[in-house]
Amino acid sequence: MDSSPVNWEALDALILDFAKSENLIEDSSPPSSPSLTSPSSPSLSSSSYRSRLIIRQIRRLLEAGDIDAAIDLLGAHAPFILDDHRFLFRLQKQKFIELLRNGTKEDRGFAIDYLRTSLAPCALNAYPEAYEEFKHVLLAFIYDKDDQTSPVANEWDEKRRYEIAGLLSSVLRAHLHAYNPIFSMTMRYLISIHKGFCFQQGISSPISDLTERLLLEERDPPAIPQESFYEAPPFYEVDIQALAHAVELTRQGAIDSLRFAKGDLFQAFQNEICRMRLDAAMLDELVREYCIYRGIVESGMQTLSESFKVNQQESRNCSSQDCSLDVDYSSTKRSNSESSATTDLSTMQGTDVELRYASEPANNLEDCSTSGSNQSENSRLLRNRSHVAGERSKRKRWRGRHDELDISDIHSNRCGKQEVGTAMQVDGTNIPKTQQGVEKINGEEKYEIVLGMRELASRGMAAEVVEEINALDPSFFVQNPVLLFQLKQVEFLKLVGLDDHSGALRVASSYLGPLAASDPNLLKPLKETLLSLLRPNEDALVTGLPLHALATSLQVAFGKRLGIEEPQLMRIMRATLHTHTEWFKLQMCKDRFESLLRIDSLKENNAPVLTSLATSKSNTDSCTLGSSQVTISSTTRISDDGSSPNQASSRDVICDENAILKVMEFLALPRADAIHLLAQNNGNAETVIQQIFA
Numbered sequence: 039m040d041s042s043p044v045n046w047e048a049l050d051a052l053i054l055d056f057a058k059s060e061n062l063i064e065d066s067s068p069p070s071s072p073s074l075t076s077p078s079s080p081s082l083s084s085s086s087y088r089s090r091l092i093i094r095q096i097r098r099l100l101e102a103g104d105i106d107a108a109i110d111l112l113g114a115h116a117p118f119i120l121d122d123h124r125f126l127f128r129l130q131k132q133k134f135i136e137l138l139r140n141g142t143k144e145d146r147g148f149a150i151d152y153l154r155t156s157l158a159p160c161a162l163n164a165y166p167e168a169y170e171e172f173k174h175v176l177l178a179f180i181y182d183k184d185d186q187t188s189p190v191a192n193e194w195d196e197k198r199r200y201e202i203a204g205l206l207s208s209v210l211r212a213h214l215h216a217y218n219p220i221f222s223m224t225m226r227y228l229i230s231i232h233k234g235f236c237f238q239q240g241i242s243s244p245i246s247d248l249t250e251r252l253l254l255e256e257r258d259p260p261a262i263p264q265e266s267f268y269e270a271p272p273f274y275e276v277d278i279q280a281l282a283h284a285v286e287l288t289r290q291g292a293i294d295s296l297r298f299a300k301g302d303l304f305q306a307f308q309n310e311i312c313r314m315r316l317d318a319a320m321l322d323e324l325v326r327e328y329c330i331y332r333g334i335v336e337s338g339m340q341t342l343s344e345s346f347k348v349n350q351q352e353s354r355n356c357s358s359q360d361c362s363l364d365v366d367y368s369s370t371k372r373s374n375s376e377s378s379a380t381t382d383l384s385t386m387q388g389t390d391v392e393l394r395y396a397s398e399p400a401n402n403l404e405d406c407s408t409s410g411s412n413q414s415e416n417s418r419l420l421r422n423r424s425h426v427a428g429e430r431s432k433r434k435r436w437r438g439r440h441d442e443l444d445i446s447d448i449h450s451n452r453c454g455k456q457e458v459g460t461a462m463q464v465d466g467t468n469i470p471k472t473q474q475g476v477e478k479i480n481g482e483e484k485y486e487i488v489l490g491m492r493e494l495a496s497r498g499m500a501a502e503v504v505e506e507i508n509a510l511d512p513s514f515f516v517q518n519p520v521l522l523f524q525l526k527q528v529e530f531l532k533l534v535g536l537d538d539h540s541g542a543l544r545v546a547s548s549y550l551g552p553l554a555a556s557d558p559n560l561l562k563p564l565k566e567t568l569l570s571l572l573r574p575n576e577d578a579l580v581t582g583l584p585l586h587a588l589a590t591s592l593q594v595a596f597g598k599r600l601g602i603e604e605p606q607l608m609r610i611m612r613a614t615l616h617t618h619t620e621w622f623k624l625q626m627c628k629d630r631f632e633s634l635l636r637i638d639s640l641k642e643n644n645a646p647v648l649t650s651l652a653t654s655k656s657n658t659d660s661c662t663l664g665s666s667q668v669t670i671s672s673t674t675r676i677s678d679d680g681s682s683p684n685q686a687s688s689r690d691v692i693c694d695e696n697a698i699l700k701v702m703e704f705l706a707l708p709r710a711d712a713i714h715l716l717a718q719n720n721g722n723a724e725t726v727i728q729q730i731f732a
Contacts, residue, residue, distance in 0.1 A: 042616035046590045048639040049611060050332060053325055056221035059087060062322065063335055063434040089216035092116075093207055100203035103196075105133040116210055124262065125209070127164035128202050130157045131175055135193055138178055204258030204313075212261055212298065212309050224635040225321065226314040228614035229253040230286070235617040235624075245613045248606055252324075254315040260291065261298050261309060275699045277303045280630050283708065285310040307631055318439075326436055328607040331597075333489045335434045337482070484600040488593055495589035500528035503592070511599060518595055523553045523560055524588050527567050534570050542571070584643065615640060625709045697723035705730055 057063045092115050099108040109129060112119045119125050134157055137149040153176075161172035174190065181188035192198070211217060218226075229249045236243045243249060273296045281303060282292035287310065299306035329335040487510070494503045504525055507514050515522040526549040533542035546568065554560040594604055618637060622629050632638045693716045700723040701712035712726075719725040 042612045042619070043587075043641070043643045044608070044611050044615060045640050045642050046332075046608075047586045048636065048642065050334065052221040052224065052636055052640075053328060054334060056219040057325060057329065057335075057434075059219040060090075060322075060439070061087065062325070062436065062438060063329075064437045085214070086216050089115075089210070089214040090218070093210045093214070093216055096210070097203045097207050100132075100206065101199050103136045103139070103199055105129060105136055109133075112206075116214070118213065119206065119209065123160055123164040124168075125206065127157075127160045127168050127171075128205070130160055131171070131193075132198060132202055134175065135178060135198070139183060139194075200256075201259060205261070208258045208261040208309065208313055211312055212305070217308050218312050220636055221325075222316065222321065223308065223311050224637060224640075225610075226253060226311050226316060227284075227631070227635055228618055228637070229610075230314065231621050232614045232617040234286070235621045243613070245610050248324075248610055252317055252320050252610075254317060256315055258313040258315065260295060260313065273301055275703060276695070279699055279702050279709070281306055281310070283625075284629075284631055285314075289703065289706070304631070304634055307634070322439065324605070324607045324610075326438075328605040329434075329436070331602075331605045333433060333492075335436045337485060485602060488597045488600060488602060491596055492589040492593040495525070495592050496585050498528055498532060498585055500525040500532070504529075507596060511596075514596065514599055519553050519557065520560070521588075521592060521595060523550060523557075523563075525592075526550055526553075527563070528585070528588070530567060531570055539571065587643070611640070626713055627709060693717065693721045697721055701726050 092111065096108050096111050099105075099111065109120065120129075130152070134149055134152055137145045137152065158172060161168045175193055177188070177190045178193055181190050181194075183194040185191065188194075217223065229252060232243065232245075233249060233253070236246075273293065277296065278289060278292045281287065281295060282289055284307060287295065292306075295306040295310055296303065299309060326335070330337050491503055491507060494506075504515070504522065526545055530542045530545045530550065533539075533545065546564075550560075550564055550567065554564040594608075597604065615637070618629070618632075619641070629637065693713055697716055698709065698712050701707060701715060702709060704727050705712070705715075707715070715726045716723065719729070
């Protein structure tokens with residue numbers, strides 16, 4: 039599961055949007071982009087953010103038993119709730135219980151007066167069962183709250199607070215369109231599918247320690263559809279089944295959800311996905327850890343001087359002429375040409391894809407530096423200071439949730455920095471003893487070095503990356519030959535784009551050839567790389583180089599060498615996106631909600647050159663869930679170890695979508711099971727149903 043490709047650039051965008059939407063960051067960038075920093079920024083002053091904040095405040099007041107304060111907030115911001123007697127009666131009934139819970143003689147008198155003036159009149163016209171509930175709650179006068187055998191023990195139970203708080207949160211969220219940010223909904227959905235897939239397949243989850251704490255078992259109660267919606271025209275069965283299986287509802291629950299959303303499938307889906315409860319404090323910490331690791335926000339550590347403090351002894355030990363972390367911008371003709379080519383490359387970077395790297399050492403590759411720079415160390419460090427300062431100025435400052443009520447988060451004790459960890463923890467014991475120069479660099483400098491390497495790699499400056507890493511740790515590329523191969527591919531293609539064919543061939547013969555000879559898996563990408571010599575110059579650059587993917591792989595690998603732990607959110611995304619793909623292979627259809635949650639963009643990848651292993655395409659047909667849709671089904675065999683199924687069949691059966699839905703509806707079966715039954719009966723739904731009920 040941990041090897042699935044992820045578009046980290048798309049995830050960066052989602053997380054940045056999440057942090058801005060929840061007001062978790064302060065932008066420390068210059069005023070050139072005021073929309074991100076101004077108090078009137080849409081992400082901070084939008085009605086959606088204010089509404090979510092109000093809903094959280096109302097929820098916490100109700101869970102604390104402060105019904106009066108919650109009613110005041112509702113009256114000020116959502117009076118339609120109090121106009122609906124169904125909700126008003128529930129609130130008043132809970133207030134009556136809270137008055138009795140106080141236990142004083144004065145509060146008991148207040149409770150009696152409240153019965154006469156408010157609760158009893160409201161019970162008469164709230165809903166048909168309300169008056170019976172009113173008479174039942176009167177028993178709280180004579181049964182103690184600690185009596186667990188009393189007929190009103192449930193009324194006394196504090197879980198009633200959470201039920202009404204969850205119900206009103208669901209209703210307010212839908213009416214005010216105060217949905218959680220996309221990333222938050224995506225996490226709920228992916229983890230839910232991950233848990234279901236692992237349970238159904240009988241396999242253990244590699245991230246269960248995180249998902250069990252992050253996605254809570256309880257859900258908010260569903261919003262109540264108003265009576266006028268009960269006469270709504272029938273919904274498409276395909277919508278009912280899609281919603282029911284996406285968020286684990288019964289068929290009737292899916293129908294009620296569609297009624298409440300007035301038939302809008304995607305609004306119903308958002309209503310249901312937001313009912314799932316996430317540990318907000320843990321999610322915030324995971325996001326903060328990821329943002330620090332990716333250089334999106336400041337680390338919070340003590341600020342270093344603008345330049346890296348490279349030890350003089352380390353400089354003398356470097357085999358290359360230069361050990362700084364910047365790029366040579368000399369006035370030579372080739373450097374200017376490379377700079378121009380790099381700009382072209384940066385505009386054509388493919389979307390992110392995870393690049394795996396091997397651990398076998400390569401022979402005769404100890405000296406990996408290829409830079410021809412003759413500039414002095416001091417002049418390089420001057421440019422390096424400017425480069426580092428520029429990169430740091432783009433980072434935001436983490437502010438956290440300081441705009442909440444003083445009531446602590448319900449689940450905040452479940453996770454802390456000790457549980458979630460931090461990407462900035464540097465363990466010196468993980469650094470090999472051969473890295474004498476690296477050992478003398480402190481934790482903050484190591485972090486900045488890794489970010490600097492990623493930045494250079496993402497800009498296509500492969501030769502500089504190899505030189506700098508080789509100077510810091512000569513054994514790194516010996517143990518990671520595939521990463522070296524991929525960087526040299528970038529350098530080769532840049533030289534081809536500059537018409538420097540002799541230089542490109544030197545790189546190929548010195549590095550790409552020996553590396554491919556030691557690893558047969560690299561022979562195919564080597565051949566594809568050499569083909570660029572036969573194409574026009576401009577085509578050498580239009581290869582969709584996944585530079586951001588290579589940069590992320592380099593960051594992860596080199597960071598581990600320096601003892602910087604990978605953020606746990608990256609583990610979660612790899613595993614959950616993998617199970618999402620496998621789950622819909624089992625369902626033999628396309629996820630109708632993946633575009634809404636940006637899951638499709640998280641899976642986008644384009645690695646025609648840099649990937650070392652061919653990516654196999656699934657032969658499973660995708661369903662559009664249309665009225666004329668057909669599904670080609672084949673018998674599925676689950677392997678003994680519970681892994682993803684192998685498609686093996688002597689014949690394919692074309693299943694009509696209406697037949698699939700009919701079997702799913704009548705037999706309450708998952709889509710995959712319905713397809714398998716139809717495949718065994720030549721696609722005849724009536725035959726399947728008759729056999730089951732025979």
